[in-house]
Amino acid sequence: VSGDRFGELLGQVAQGRLSPEAALERLRHLPVDDLQFAQVDHLRPLLQGHQEVVFAQGKLPEQVLGICRSLAEATGAFLVTRADAPVRERLREAFPRADVNELGRTVHLEPDPPPASTGRGTVLIVTAGTSDLPVAEEAAVTAHALGNRVERLTDVGVAGIHRVLRSAESLRRAAVVIVIAGMDGALASVVGGMVRVPVIAVPTSVGYGAAFGGLSALLAMLTSCAAGVAVVNIDNGFGAAAAASRINHLP
Amino acid sequence: VSGDRFGELLGQVAQGRLSPEAALERLRHLPVDDLQFAQVDHLRPLLQGHQEVVFAQGKLPEQVLGICRSLAEATGAFLVTRADAPVRERLREAFPRADVNELGRTVHLEPDPPPASTGRGTVLIVTAGTSDLPVAEEAAVTAHALGNRVERLTDVGVAGIHRVLRSAESLRRAAVVIVIAGMDGALASVVGGMVRVPVIAVPTSVGYGAAFGGLSALLAMLTSCAAGVAVVNIDNGFGAAAAASRINHLP
Amino acid sequence: VSGDRFGELLGQVAQGRLSPEAALERLRHLPVDDLQFAQVDHLRPLLQGHQEVVFAQGKLPEQVLGICRSLAEATGAFLVTRADAPVRERLREAFPRADVNELGRTVHLEPDPPPASTGRGTVLIVTAGTSDLPVAEEAAVTAHALGNRVERLTDVGVAGIHRVLRSAESLRRAAVVIVIAGMDGALASVVGGMVRVPVIAVPTSVGYGAAFGGLSALLAMLTSCAAGVAVVNIDNGFGAAAAASRINHLP
Amino acid sequence: VSGDRFGELLGQVAQGRLSPEAALERLRHLPVDDLQFAQVDHLRPLLQGHQEVVFAQGKLPEQVLGICRSLAEATGAFLVTRADAPVRERLREAFPRADVNELGRTVHLEPDPPPASTGRGTVLIVTAGTSDLPVAEEAAVTAHALGNRVERLTDVGVAGIHRVLRSAESLRRAAVVIVIAGMDGALASVVGGMVRVPVIAVPTSVGYGAAFGGLSALLAMLTSCAAGVAVVNIDNGFGAAAAASRINHLP
Amino acid sequence: VSGDRFGELLGQVAQGRLSPEAALERLRHLPVDDLQFAQVDHLRPLLQGHQEVVFAQGKLPEQVLGICRSLAEATGAFLVTRADAPVRERLREAFPRADVNELGRTVHLEPDPPPASTGRGTVLIVTAGTSDLPVAEEAAVTAHALGNRVERLTDVGVAGIHRVLRSAESLRRAAVVIVIAGMDGALASVVGGMVRVPVIAVPTSVGYGAAFGGLSALLAMLTSCAAGVAVVNIDNGFGAAAAASRINHLP
Amino acid sequence: VSGDRFGELLGQVAQGRLSPEAALERLRHLPVDDLQFAQVDHLRPLLQGHQEVVFAQGKLPEQVLGICRSLAEATGAFLVTRADAPVRERLREAFPRADVNELGRTVHLEPDPPPASTGRGTVLIVTAGTSDLPVAEEAAVTAHALGNRVERLTDVGVAGIHRVLRSAESLRRAAVVIVIAGMDGALASVVGGMVRVPVIAVPTSVGYGAAFGGLSALLAMLTSCAAGVAVVNIDNGFGAAAAASRINHLP
Amino acid sequence: VSGDRFGELLGQVAQGRLSPEAALERLRHLPVDDLQFAQVDHLRPLLQGHQEVVFAQGKLPEQVLGICRSLAEATGAFLVTRADAPVRERLREAFPRADVNELGRTVHLEPDPPPASTGRGTVLIVTAGTSDLPVAEEAAVTAHALGNRVERLTDVGVAGIHRVLRSAESLRRAAVVIVIAGMDGALASVVGGMVRVPVIAVPTSVGYGAAFGGLSALLAMLTSCAAGVAVVNIDNGFGAAAAASRINHLP
Amino acid sequence: VSGDRFGELLGQVAQGRLSPEAALERLRHLPVDDLQFAQVDHLRPLLQGHQEVVFAQGKLPEQVLGICRSLAEATGAFLVTRADAPVRERLREAFPRADVNELGRTVHLEPDPPPASTGRGTVLIVTAGTSDLPVAEEAAVTAHALGNRVERLTDVGVAGIHRVLRSAESLRRAAVVIVIAGMDGALASVVGGMVRVPVIAVPTSVGYGAAFGGLSALLAMLTSCAAGVAVVNIDNGFGAAAAASRINHLP
Secondary structure (H helix, E strand, O other), rough: OOOHHHHHHHHHHHHOOOOHHHHHHHHHHHHHHHHHHHHHHHHHOOOOOOEEEEEOOOOOHHHHHHHHHHHHHOOOOOEEOOOOHHHHHHHHHOOOOOEEEEOOOOEOOOOOOOOOOOOOOOEEEEHHHHHHHHHHHHHHHHHHHHHEEEEEEEOHHHHHHHHHHHHHHHHHHHHEEEEOOOOHHHHHHHHHHHHOEEEEEEOOOOOOOOHHHHHHHHHHHHHOOOOOOEEOOOOOHHHHHHHHHHHHOOO | HHHHHHHHHHHHHHOOOOOHHHHHHHOOOOOHHHHHHHHHHHHHOOOOOOOOEEEEOOHHHHHHHHHHHHHHHHHOOOEEEOHHHHHHHHHHHHHHEEEEEOOOOOEEEEOOOOOOOOOEEEEEEEEEOOOHHHHHHHHOOOOOOOOEEEEEEOOOHHHHHHHHOOOHHHHHOOOEEEEEOOOOOOOHHHHHHHHHEEEEEEOOOOHHHHOOOOOEEEEHHHHOOOOOOOOOOOOOHHHHHHHHHHHHHHO | OHHHHHHHHHHHHHHHOOOOOHHHHHHHHOHHHHHHHHOOOOOOOOOOOOOOOEOOOOHHHHHHHHHHHHHHHHHEEEEOOOOOHHHHHHHHHHOOOOOEEEEEEEEEEOOOOOOOOOOOOOEEEEEOOOOHHHHHHHHHHHHHHHOOEEEOOOOOOOOHHHHHHHHHHHHHHOOOHHHHHHHOHHHHHHHHHHHHOOOOEEEEOOOOOHHHHHHHHHHHHHOOOOOOOOOOOOHHHHHHHHHHHHHHOOO | OHHHHHHHHHHHHHHOOOOHHHHHHHHHHHOOHHHHHOOOOHHHOOOOOOOOOOOOOOOHHHHHHHHHHHHHHHHHOEEEEEEEEEEEEEHHOOOOOOEEOOOOEEEOOOOOOOOOOOOOOOEEEEEEOOOHHHHHHHHHHHHHOOOOOOEOOOOOHHHHHHHHHHHHHHHOOOEEEEEEEEOHHHHHHHHHHHHHOOOEEEEOOOHHHHHHHHHHHHHHHHHHOOOHHHEEOOOHHHHHHHHHHHOOOOO | HHHHHHHHHHHHHOOOOOOHHHHHHHHOOOHHHHHHHHHOOHHHOOOOOOOOOOEEOOHHHHHHHHHHHHHHHHHHHHHOOOHHHHHHHHHHOOOOOOOOOOOOOOOEOOOOOOOOOOOOOEEEEEEEHHHHHHHHHHHHHHHHHOOEEEEEEEEOHHHHHHHHHHHHHHHHHEEEEEEEEOOOOHHHHHHHOOOOOEEEEEEOOOOOOHEEEEEEEEHHHHHOOOEEEEOOOOHHHHHHHHHHHHOOOOO | OHHHHHHHHHHHHHHHOHHHHHHHHHHHOOOHHHHHHOOOOOOOOOOOOOOEEEOOOOOHHHHHHHHHHHHHHHOOEEEOOOOOOOHHHHHHHHHHOEEEEEOOOEEEEOOOOOOOOOOOOOOEEEOOOOHHHHHHHHHHHHHHOOOOOOEOOOOOHHHHHHHHHHHHHHHHHEEEEEEEEOOOOOOHHHHHHHHHEEEEEOOOOOHHHHEEEEEEHHHHHHHHOOEEEEEEEHHHHHHHHHHHHHHOOOO | OOOHHHHHHHHHOOOOOOOOHHHHHHHHHHOOHHHHHHHHHHOOOOOOOOOOOOOOOOOHHHHHHHHHHHHHHOOOOOOEEEHHHHHHHHHHHHHOOEEEOOOOEEEEEEOOOOOOOOOOOOOEEOOHHHHHHHHHHHHHHHHHHHHOOOEOOOOOOOHHHHHHOOOOOHHHHHOOEEEEEEOOOOHHHHHHHOOOOOOEEEEOOOHEEEEEEEHHHHHHHHHOOOOOOEEEEOHHHHHHHHHHHHHOOOO | OOOHHHHHHHHHOOOOOOOOHHHHHHOOOOHHHHHHHHHHHHHHHOOOOOOEEOOOOOOHHHHHHHHHHHHHHHHHHHHEEEHHHHHHHHHHOOOOOOOOOOOEEEEEOOOOOOOOOOOEEEEEEEEOOHHHHHHHHHHHHEEEHHHOOEEEEEOOOOHHHHHHHHHHHHHHHOOOEEEEEEOHHHHHHHHHHHOOEEEEEEEEOOOOOOHHHHHHHHHHOOOOOOEEEOOOOOOOHHHHHHHHHHHOOOO
16 A cells, blocks of 8 residues: 555656656655555565475464465475474375474475575585484574585594594585584584584474473573584574575575 | 755655655665665754753763763753762863752753743652662752752651651652662552652662662562552663653643 | 541541641651551552553462452453463353453453543554564453553564665654564664654563573664664563553653 | 590590690691580581471382381481372381471371470461462471471462551561562562561562462562561472471560 | 641631531641651651661761761661761761771661660571671671560571571570671571571671672572571571561560 | 404504505594594593493483393393383383392392492491482482492481480491482581581482472581582482492592 | 595596496495595685785784785785784785784785676664674675775764664665674664665674673674674674675575 | 599499499480590591691781691691792791792692602693693692602693604603693593593683683583593692592502
C-alpha cells in the first residue's frame, strides 16, 4: 500500500500538478514505511539464493509442515534445523525426497537438480569428541545447503595431542575450519595456532558440573590464546556454518 | 547527495521522459541510503524539542566542552550527565549561567527564557536512603530538562514502613512515580502496591557484599510482587526520567 | 473487629465521657491494625475496577476452579494466566462462556456485557519472532482485560530491518508499545529509537546456549542504547500489560 | 574399642604399675580417635531430646522405611522431610499413626503421649503468597516436632501493604518470626522493620525468569534494609525451623 | 498535621455535630497518612532504647559529624559504622570521649554513665583467621552498643580442627554464637554441629580468586550441613550483631 | 601411510642416493603428520596398561556395547562409567562376567585373572553423606580398575565433628585421600588439615537452592583453608580416581 | 640438539650399519621432541610475514622496549598493543619513526618501505558510540599492520536506525565488517542482517550497571538474531582484526 | 590447664581413691577441650618439619615482621607469600640473609645450613605465558621451601603447539607437574594428555573481558578433557606447591 502514495505523487509530477521540487520536499516528510517498500530487494536475508532455513524448535509439527509446504512450492527447497523426532517424522512422510539427518536433527529438501557448490574452498568441521557430533552434523548439513563443500574430522581431542597433529595437513587444506568442542574447548586454541585460515569455534553443552551447559567451553574459546579465533553461540552448528559460508563466499 | 538522484528522477517524470510507473520501478532498486535522507526528520531522537543530552562518562573535559559549545550555539541549551568534577569545573567556567548539580553530576543549560513544563502531571521521585540521592538528582534534573514538573520524596525505606505509608497521599497525587532503591529494592513493591499510576523502578549500586553492585535490587525489582512495575538499568536515573517523560507526555 | 474499639471510643466522645484530646492521645497508642481497617478501600489492588487476575502456575486445577467460581459469583468476571492444559480444560467445562487462549495460556471470563475500553489509546504489542507469541498473547489478553484497545505486530526481528521500518507508522500511532523479544533483545533498542511514546520491553526465554533462559535479552534491554526503555521480568507478558495499562490510564 | 586402651591404662595406674605422670605422658601420644569416644555425649546432634530427622530426598522408599523403623524402635518417634509421594505412601502404610503432611512433604511420628512444648514462646510463620505454603508447612511441622508452639500467618505480600499492617499485633506477639517469600523477598524487610524479636527469612524458589530459582529473593533478603534479619537457604523450611527452635530454646 | 483532621472530627463528635457512626464512616475514607501518625510509637526502629546507628560509608565526614552532633544532643549517644579514616579523625576531634575502633572502623559514644548490659547471656564472636578481625570488631562494638555482653574467640580455622575443639567449652557457655569466616566458611558448619544455641554466620570477603569477594563463603554457609545456622550479608558484622541482639533480648 | 615417505627416504639414504645431511634437510620440511606416526606409542592415553574407560553418557546402549565388544576382544577388559539402566542391562546380558555397580553406574570387565594392585598404598574414599555415595562408588570402581587398593569411609559430615575425628587413624594410614562432599564441602578442609598425604576433593551436586548444582561445594573446596587440597569437577568420581591413581603410581 | 640423534641415525643408515627398517622401528620409539624440531617452519605463528605483535599489558616499559629492540633488529618492524602511557612514551623516544596511536594504545613500527596491502578487500570497522573508539582504533591499527585496507564508520548506534541505514552502501562494499558495540550490542544484529559478507562482532565494556563489564553485549552478540555473526572477546579489537585478516587473506 | 584435671584424676586412681571404672565414666563426661591437649602433636599443620608460612596479604608490614621475628627465633626459618613492596622492604632490612623474590612476592629465610631436598622427584612448573610468571615464582619458592627440587618450563602456550611438544621429555622426567595458565587454560589439557604423573593445574587471572578474573581458565581446567587433572584456586601458586609437595613426599 505504501507504494500507492508514491505512485500518486509521481503521477502528480507527471501531470505537472506538482513540481519536482515540491515533490522532493513532500517526500522528506513521508514516514519511513512509505519509502521502505523499495528496499526489500536490497535487504533480503543473508541466505537468499539458497534454500530458506526453518528453526523448528518450539514449533508444532503441523506448523513446520505448513511453512515447508509453502517454501517447497515457491522455491523447491528448504532446510529445517532443530527438528525433533515428531517433526522429522511428519516431514519424512510429506517429502519422501528430503534428506533427514537423525543425529543433526535436520531435514533438507534440495532443489532438483542440486546446485553446484559455490564456495571458494572446503569448510572443514573438526570435533573433539563423539558427543559433539550432533552439533557437527547440524553444521555440515547447513554448510552444504548454503553451497559449500564440507569435510569432517572427528574425535581429535587435545588430550591425545598426536591425533590433532596427525590432522595438520587436512587442517591446512581447508578454506575455513569450524572447531566444535565442549568442556574445556581447548581444541579451538590448538587448531587456531596450527592454521592461518579463518577458524570458527563452536562451544557445545557437552560435559557436566562446572561445564555449566557449555559456559566453560564458551569462555575458554572467547579467551583463546590463539589470535583471531571467532566464536558463535553454544551448540550453534547452524550459526557456525552460516558464518563459514559468509567467509567461503567472499567476493 | 542522495537527494540528487531523487530530484533527477522527479525531473525526468516532470519532463515526461519517464512514466510514473517506470520511476516507481526504478525506485524499488535504489539502495537504502539514497532514500533514507528523507527520514531524518521523522526519526529524530526522542528528546527532540528539548535540550540535547550528553553522556560525559569516558569523555575528556575538552571533548564535552566542544560538544556543549556546538549545542549551545545551535539550540541555546544542553544537558550533561555523569559529569565528574573536572568536567563540571570546565563547563562552569565556560557557561556561568548553567546549573551545576554536584550530587547528581549534571550540568544543565536551559534555554532563555526557560520553557514551560509540558508534561501532563508531576513526576515524583522517591528514594529509599540518602545514598540513593545521586541517582535521584540525575533523574530529577533530567526530568526537569525534558519538560516535566518534578517532586522529591526522600528516605522512605520500607524498614520503617510508617514513613512510606505517611507518604501515601503524595504518591497518589503523582502522574508517574520513579522509585529509587538499592540493596533489597523492596520499596518498589510497596509503592507499586499503593498507587495505580505508572511506576518506574531504578535499582542502585548502594550496598555491599551480596548487593553485588546493584544486582540484588535489580533482580528484586524485576520480580516485584506488585503488578506492572517497570525497571531500568542500575543507577540509571537518566533512563528512568526519560521513561517517565515519555509517559508524562502521552498524547 | 478493630473497628469496634474505634466505634467504642467515638461513642465515649459523643457521650462526653472522653474529651477529644484524650481520645486523640489514646489513638496514638492503638496498634496499627486497629486503625488499618479504614484503609482497605484506599489500598485496593491495582486492577480494581477490572476483573481479578489469578496466577495459576503451581496451583491445582481444583484450586483455580474454586477461586474462579468465587470471583465469578462476586464480580461476574476473572482472568487466569499461566493456565496449563488441565487447568484450561477444567475451566472450559465450568465456564463455557469464557475465552480460552491456548497459545497465551489464559482463560478470561468477561463481564456481560463487556465493558468499553477505558484507556487513552492503543497498546501495540510487537514481537520479534514466532516463538515469542505465547508471551505476546498473555500480554494481549491481559491488556484487553484491563480495559485497553490492543493491536499486534508480529515477526519484525531486527535482522530484517526493513520489516521494522515498514512498521514505523503503526508504531507511531500507538499510545504505548510493548516490545517482546528473546535472544539479543535488539528490537527494543530499534523501536525505542523510532517512537516517542512509552516503550515496555519484555525479554523472553526464547533461544538456547548463551541466551541463558532470557538473561541475554534481559541484560541487553536493560542496557538499551535507546533512552527511556523500561523492562519487566523475562516472559512476563502479564506484567508488561499491567505496566502499559497503568500508563494508558494516566489520569 | 578405644575405651579399652583407656580402661587398660587406668587399670595399670590403679595397680601402681604406671605412675600418673607416665600415664599422662602416654595419653599425650594416643591418636585422636582413642580419646574421642568420650565426646559422643557432648557432641550429640542439635536435635537431641527430640525426634530424629530424616532427609528423604534422593533416598529410595525402602531406605527411608528402614531408617524410620529403626528410629521408631529406638525412640518411638521420627520426622521425615522432603518425602515425595511414594515415600509418604510407604510410610503411611507402615506407620498408620504418623501424621502425613502432603503440602509440606513431611511424615511425623510423635512419641506417645506427645511431649509438651518446651520453647519459650510462639514461632510465627508468615508467608507472602500461596505458592510459598509448601515451605511454610515444612517449617511448621519441623518447629512443632522440635518442641515449639507454632502459628501461621498466610498471604501477606507487601504489594498489599495493608494486609501486612493488619497483622502487626500477631507479629509482635511472637517470640521468633519466620518470613517465607519468593520473588522480591520484600516481606522480610517490612516485617523486620516492624518487630524487635528475631526474624529468620526463607527465600523460596517461587517465581520465574529473573527469580532465577530463588536467587532474587535470597539476595534481597541478605541485603535487607531491616537490621538483623538472618537468612537460610532457598526453600529451606526445615533449616528455618531449626534456627527458630535454637532461638526459642535459649537457656 | 494529619492529627488535625482527626482532632477536628473528634471535636465534632464531642459537640454532637457528628454521630459516632457517621464519624466512623468518614474515617473509613480518610487516606492512610491521616491515620498513620498514631503508629509512630509502635513502629519505632529496632534499636530504640539504645544508641542510634549511623552507616558512614558514602557519606562525607561533615555529614556524619552533623548527624552525630544532633544524636549526641538528643540522646547523649551514637554508634557510627564503616567509618573510614577521615570520618574517624573528624569524630575523634569533636567527641574526645567517644571510643574509636580502628580495626572495626567504628566510633561509639556511650551514654554517661554507660547502661548495664540487658541481654540474657553472652554473645560469642568466633573468627577463622586474623583477616576476619575487622568484621569481628564491627560485630563486637555493635553488640556491646546494643546492650550485650561480648566475648571473642579468634583464629580457630577448621584446618587446625584441634583449635576448634579446644574451644568447645567457651562455645557452649554462650547464649548466641556469631561465626565469622571467609573462603570456605567451613567454621560455621563445625561450630553449628558443636553447639545447640543459635548460630549467626557471617561470610567475609577474605580470600582471592574463587572466593569471589565472599561468594564462596556465603554459599557454603547457606548450604551448611549443620541444621539451623542462619546467615547475614558478606562482611556484615553489624547485621550479625543486630540479629544476635534480637535473640539475646528475647522476652 | 606417513611412515611410507619416511621409509622411502631411509631407503634412499641406505642406497647412497641421498646423503644424511640432505635427508635431514628434507625432514625439516615434511609436514607434521608425516612424522607424527612415530609418536603414537609415546603418547598413548593415561590409562594404558589398564582397562580402557568408556564414558557412556549421551551414547546409545548399542554404541556402548559395540565399543565394549571391541575392547573386550582386544584387551579382555573395559570399564564403563555413567552407564544408565538401559546400558547396564545391555552390558549385563552381553558380558555376564562383568561387575555391574548400580549405585556408581559402572560396568567393569576385569582381565582374567585380575591383575594385582600396582599402587604404592591405599586410596581412601571419604564421603560426607549418603547422597554422595554414587560419586564415591564411581571413584572406588575406577580406582580399583586402575590398579589401586581402595578403602571407604562413609557418612563423616563435619556437623558431627566427632565422627571425623574418630576416623583420624584411617585417614592417616592412606596414601591418597579422596574427599567427596556436597553443599558446603567443609569436609575437605577438615580432612585436609588432619592429614599430610595428598587430598583430592570432589564437590557433588547434592543439595538444593544455594547449592546451585554443586557450585557452593566447588567454590568452598577451591578456597579451602587447608593448604594443598586439589579439586576436580563436580560429581567427577572418575576424575578423582584418575588423579589419585596418578599419585599412587608415582615412580 | 634433537636433530643430532636423527643425524646420527641417518649416518648409520648411510654407512649400512642400520637397515632402513630398523631405523624406522627405532624412530617409532624416539620421544616427540626429537622429531619435533622439523615442524618449526610449519607451525610458525599466524602473523608470519607481517610484523610481530607484542601484548604490553602487565609488562614493564623496559621489558617491552627490549622485545621491540630485538624485533626491530630482526625484522625492521613490530606492533605493540595495550601500551599504556609510560610504554608509549618509552617507545616513542626509542623509535621516533614509529606510529603511536594514543586512543588505540598501540605503537606500530612499519617496515621501510611499508608493504602493499595484501588482503582481498576492505576491512570495515563500524562503531556504535564514541566510547567504543579505543577498541576500534586497536582493531584498525592491527588490521593495517596485518596487511589489510581499513575503513571506519563511526557512531551508528541502532537507537538512530536511519544512521545505520544511510551506511548501507559502505557496509556492502566491504569484504569483512567488524562491528564494535557495548551495552545492548544490537548493532551486530542489524548490520548482520544487512550484509552478506562475514561479520565479526566485538562487545565492549562500555556501559555501567547491568552492562556488567561487557557481559550484556557479549551475550547479546552470541545470541544475535542475524545468522552467521561471529564474536570475539570483550574489548578485543586486536582479535577481531586478526580474525578479519584471516578471512581477508583467504587463499 | 586441661591436663590438670586429667592429672588429678589419674592421681586419684593411683591413690586408690577412684576405681578405673569410675574414672572412665567420669572421662566420658569431660568436655572436649579437657581431652584435646593430647592431640596437638597428632594434628600439627601440614607443613611441619619445614618453615612456617605467613600469608602477608591484608597484614601490615609491622605485623608480618613481628610474626617473622618470632618464627626466626623459634625455628630459624620462615616463608612469607603475597608480600607487597613495603612488606618486602621491611623484611629485607630485618633479615638481610633472606631471599626476596620480587616477581613471586615472597620472602624466604632458610635454615642455616639449608636442609637437603626430601621429595621423591622433581616438581616441574610449566607456564603458558610470561604474565603467568608471578604465580609460577610463588609456586617455585614454596615448593623449594617445602623440600622439593624444582624445575621451570616457561612460555609454552598451546597456540604454538610445537613448543609444548618439544618439552615432552622434560615433562615426562618430572615426578609432579604444575601447569599454570590463564585465559583458556588449555595447556592443562594438553600436558595432562602427555604425561602419566600427577598434574596440578593453576588457573591465573591473566586475561581481560570474558576471562572474568580467571574464571574462564578455572572452568576450563575443571572440565579438562584429560583425565585426572586436579585444580587449585585462581592464582594460587602456593596451594599448587603445597599439593605437589604432599604428592612428592608420598611415604
